[in-house]
Amino acid sequence: MSEIVNLECARAQGLLASYVDGDMGKDDSAWLSGHLTDCAKCREALSAFSALDSELTGWGRKLSRWNPPPVDARERLAGTLRERATRRRAIRWIPAAAAAIAAGLGILAIAPRPSPPAQTHEQTGFVEIPYLAPLDPHENATVVRIQIRVATLISVGYRVTADPDAIVPADVLVGEDGRAHAVRVAADVGLDGTGD
Numbered sequence: 001m002s003e004i005v006n007l008e009c010a011r012a013q014g015l016l017a018s019y020v021d022g023d024m025g026k027d028d029s030a031w032l033s034g035h036l037t038d039c040a041k042c043r044e045a046l047s048a049f050s051a052l053d054s055e056l057t058g059w060g061r062k063l064s065r066w067n068p069p070p071v072d073a074r075e076r077l078a079g080t081l082r083e084r085a086t087r088r089r090a091i092r093w094i095p096a097a098a099a100a101i102a103a104g105l106g107i108l109a110i111a112p113r114p115s116p117p118a119q120t121h122e123q124t125g126f127v128e129i130p131y132l133a134p135l136d137p138h139e140n141a142t143v144v145r146i147q148i149r150v151a152t153l154i155s156v157g158y159r160v161t162a163d164p165d166a167i168v169p170a171d172v173l174v175g176e177d178g179r180a181h182a183v184r185v186a187a188d189v190g191l192d193g194t195g196d
Contacts, residue, residue, distance in 0.1 A: 008035055012042045016049045126173050126182035129156045135173065135181040142174045145186070156183055 012035045018024040019032055036043050070076075128134055135141055151164035162168075169186040 009039060009042055012036070012039070013045050016046055017053075019046070020050055020053050125184040126171075127157045127184060128182045129180060132179060132181055135175050139176050141176070141181070144172050144174050145169060146172055148172075148183070153183065153185065158185070 012032055015024060015028055015032050019029065024032070036046060146169070147167050148170040149164070150160060150162045150166045150168060153160060153168070153170065154164060171184050171186060172180045173182040173184075175181050
């Protein structure tokens with residue numbers, strides 16, 4: 001029986017604030033009135049709570065008389081709240097835009113890319129070796145740096161006025177077939193003349 005009383009007292013003490021403020025529904029108010037009639041402990045709690053509530057309310061009234069709010073306080077507060085709501089709406093699109101950009105970049109990352117335009121030997125500085133078939137545009141090629149005689153450069157089409165027995169560094173374009181298809185003089189070599 002004491003456990004039931006304790007549960008009822010706990011419920012009653014939880015409802016005291018609403019009861020004192022007059023914010024309680026009819027059913028809870030009727031139940032609490034009946035409980036307070038039978039329970040001296042809860043009546044004491046109600047009396048203590050009412051005294052404390054009255055004291056706090058009195059202090060609140062005194063403070064509001066001593067420090068009255070500015071005349072336009074409500075309007076300023078409403079304006080501030082509207083301004084904050086507008087700012088939130090203004091930046092609400094940023095996460096969606098960031099997600100859209102990330103999705104676009106993801107699509108671009110996996111999208112097939114067109115192959116770069118093939119460079120001709122004239123654009124790369126290579127001179128084709130005249131007595132070999134030209135390199136197929138779809139064939140893989142490797143550039144190999146070698147030491148080559150100037151006489152060999154002259155024989156493949158370079159017009160230079162250097163000593164034919166001199167040896168200079170050159171890049172050779174080697175195809176998949178293992179043959180040299182084109183040659184260019186290394187950029188750091190100073191020869192008089194140009195390649196065709």
